[in-house]
Amino acid sequence: MGAQHDDLHDAADPHGRALRLGIGGPVGSGKTALVAALCRSLGPSMRLGVVTNDIYTTEDAEFLRRAGVLDPERILAVQTGCCPHTAIRDDIAANLDAVETLEERFGPLDLVIVESGGDNLTATFSRGLADRQIFVLDVSGGDKVPRKGGPGVTMADLLVVNKTDLAPLVGADLTVMSRDAAAVRDGRPVLFTSLREDRSAHSVAEWVTSLVNTWKHANAHDHERTTPTTAA
C-alpha cells in the first residue's frame, strides 16, 4: 500500500505524469461501461490505470477486472464512506493516493481514469484530482436532464449522453437533448453513445486520444525546460 513517495507530496505538479481523467455522472448512466470501452479501445496503444469509487462494495472494480479489459492489478477501488462526491471533490486524498500508487507501481502511465461513484447532477471532480472530466448522462432519465444543468452537465470537458438505443422506448428526444446541452455548455463538446451497441465507444475514445496526445506534448516541452532529469 505504500504510496507515499518522497517526491510525490506535491500532487499538483503535473510534470511528466499521466493525464488524469475523471468520469462522473448519475447512478447507472454507464460510467463503468464507458471505462471498460475506453480500456478496450485505448489499452493496446496506451499505458492505463483505473481507479473506481464505489458506493457499496467494490462492484465496479470487480466488474472491470472480470471484463478482462485491463490487467486487474491496474484497477484500484476507493471506498467513499456514504459520500461519493466528497471523495472526488471536497476530500480527494484517498483518490490521489490511489492514482499515485498506480503511477508508482506501473508508471510511467499515459492515462489514469477515475470513475466516481454514481451521484447527482452537482457532483464534479476537483481540479486537484482530475485534469479533465467527462460527465455521463443517459437518455432514460428523460430528455429534460440537460436543461436542468448543474456543474456536471455545464462544465464537464465532455458530456456523454449514453443509452441512445433506449431513446425510442422512453420517449426521449435526442434533438432536444442535444439542443439543450449546447445551450448551457458554451461550445464544449457533447457526444451521444450506445455502449450496448458500440462496446469500444469509438467517438469518446477518439476525443480522449487527442486529449492525451495534447497533454503529453505540452508536458514534454514543460519537462525539458524545467527538469532535465528522468521523467516521473
Place this chain on the structure above:
Amino acid sequence: MRQDIGDGRGDGMRDKPTGDAALLLLADSRLPAGGHAHSGGAEEAVRLGTITGPEDLARFLRGRLATAGLVTAALAAAACELATATADHPAGPYGQADGDGNPPDAGTGAGTGADPAHPWRRLDAEADARTASPAQREASRVQGRLLLRTARRIWPSTVLDTLARAVPEGAHHPIALGAAAASAGCDPYQAAMAAAYISVTGPATAAVRLLGLDPVTVHRLLADLAPALNDAAHAACASLIDDVVPNGPAQNGAIQNGATHDGIAQNSAIQNGAPANGAAAKARGSGWPALPGHTAPALDLLAEGHLNNPMKLFVS
C-alpha cells in the same frame, strides 16, 4: 482565555504563538485528509446491532474515548513534542536538518542519534504495539499516510518530510497527527485534543449517516463528552513528562507497558538506561513505552469483522 485549561502543556512551548486556530483547522472534519471514509468501528457495530440509536452510540463513544481515544491522544502529544523538539534543535541528538541524501537508519540499535528518522520509527513502533488488530493497523496507517500527504502541502516542514521518509508505508494516524499539529503551530495539549476529538467525531458522523439519527441529538452527545475530552487531553500530556512516573488519576491502574509487541524491546532498554536527570533530549522518548496502552478488544474485533464485510461503505 486559556488559563483555566491547566498545566498539561510541555515546558518551553509557552513562548510559541498559540495554535488555537490551527487546532480548529486540524480537527475540522472538512480537513481534506481522507477521514470522512472511516467510521472507527461504528459501521460494523451498526451492522451487528450494537449501535442502534443515540443511547448505544453514547456508550460506544465514551468507551472509545476512554480507550483508543486516550491512547491516540497520548501518541499524538508525544509526536507533537518530538516534532517540536526536532524543529527547535535541528542539529540535536535527533539529527541534523535533513537533506535528500540522508542515509537510511543505520541499524536497529537504539540511540543512533544521527538519523532524524530514527525516533519517528521508534514512536511509530509504539503506536503499532498499541494496535492489536491488523485491520486497525492498516486503517491507521492509511489515515496517517493521507493526513501526511495533506499536511505536507498545507504546513510544509522538514519534520513532516522526515516522518514521511521514516515510515514510507504510512505512519500511524496519531503520529502523523501529532507531527502535523506541531507543524501547524499547535502544542502537545492541542495535538492530544485533536486526536481525542477525532476519535469520537468520526464514529458519531458515521452513525448519523448509517442510521439516519437526528444530527442534533448526536451533537448533543458529543457536547456531553466535552469534559471527558479535556480529561483525555490532560492525561495524554501528563504521560509525556519523562522524569515523572505517570500516575495521574486518569491513568490509575491503566498504564500498560508498551513493550508487548515485536520491535519494542529496544525501547525498554532505552527506558531502563535513561535516568530522569539525563540530558533533556536524551530523556525525551524514554517514557514512550509507558504511554497509555489501554486495549479495547471490542474495537479490535469490530475492525476485524468489518474487514470481512463485503457490503461496507466505510474503509474502517
